[in-house]
Amino acid sequence: MASKAQQASLRLRIATYVFVGIWLILAAFPFLWTLWGSFKVELDFFSIADWTNALTGKNTEETYGRPFTGAGYHGAWVQEEFWRAVLNTFIVCFFVVCTSLTIGTLGGYALSRSGFRYTFWLLIAALMFRALPPITLVAGYLLPFFEWNLWGILPTTIIVLVAINQPFTLWMLHSFFQNIPKELDESAKVDGCTQFQAFRHVIVPVMWPGVITTGLFSFLLAYNDFAVTTMLLSESNRTMVPEIAAFLGTTYTEGNVMFAVAAVVSATAPLFILVMFFQRQIVSGLTAGAVKG
Template sequence: MAGSPHRRPIGLVVISTGFILLWLLVAAVPFLWTLWGSFKVQADFFSKADWRHAIYGVRTLAETGSRFTGGGYEGAWIEQSFWRNALNTGIVVFFTVIISLTVGTLGGYALARSGYRYAFWILMAALVFRAMPHITLVSGYLLPFFEWNLWGHLGTTIIVLVAINQPFTLWMLHSFFLNIPKDMDESAMVDGCT
């Protein structure tokens, strides 16, 4: 069987693959170096005497008896209570996503199936709020949240993040529902979906 007429030359494939692998290596080195250094003591990782101390862990071996240590993670997660920040982040992300998707799904579907002109203007208003810098939106919340003693609570953070992300969610789900044929809605209604 003859070769495909759309095959790329082998030289081009080798050069482009080599370039991509080199680019991935260059992009990954800072992350890998930071991960490697997180298992060393500071005296090794920030050594001015010899940069190879960060690789071989000379001072880490002298201080801990091993070339690797988890002391940095213990200090951050346990002594500095970073686990609490990670838990708070998880709670905020979970509720922000649930609320944003619930409201955005309802609004996006309603605006996609609406035949009225107001749907366009609501989407334009959402686009205006999406184009505004976040700090201009948050600054409007500051005074009331300070006066009502709500600043620094998880619920406040969730409300602000939902308000900031709602225009984007509305636009994305609106365009998603526009791509679903209206015949699908009609057939679902025939099958008993209300």
């Protein structure tokens, strides 16, 4: 866009900046507003009298003596024990990402190095599995999980999420491994390595960029999942998202909406940090599938 002819007229440039500015407000304002409001009392967050109360915190000041209060966070984290849900979420996410990447890497590598026709059909099957909404499978899990006493505990949910993750992981890693030259592991095999040794010593050291990108998406899938965690976890083992959904049922009646607001902000914060550090990987992961196909 350097050439003089490409230079847009001033009016068009202003219009572009205005439009991008409006989009930025649409995208970011709800989060900033809720973050700000989470330090207020409910009468300020939901202001009937005057909407500027939400900014100045008039009622918060009357109640607590200063315009900000951590009451919502205290209520959610201590009183309602939201920290349990946070802990559970990170246990689930950690194990889902690790397991998913371990078995996904092996599978994806095999798919990229085998020239036989069945690899295509396996990938097609994975594509179909990827398209299935997880909620449709839940009815199939419940009966056997109740029967074998597996319902409600974290390991069951972890394994289910790993399995639901696999189709996507396989596609990502398959296309990623295809970009690593075959000659690399072929030559290792000529030197006497077995296929696994070639994978272990030649491919593993160079595969991390792709694995990290795939891991990010596995993390997001496990972190954001609603259908599986809501249906498969017992009350004491809930992760953040079903816990927030459960808050809604109780807080609207008790008038503790601010607990839910604080919990929502707490659940958003890790994602903020994640995007901040891994923006490039997320963008490249999103486009990897698209630009090729």
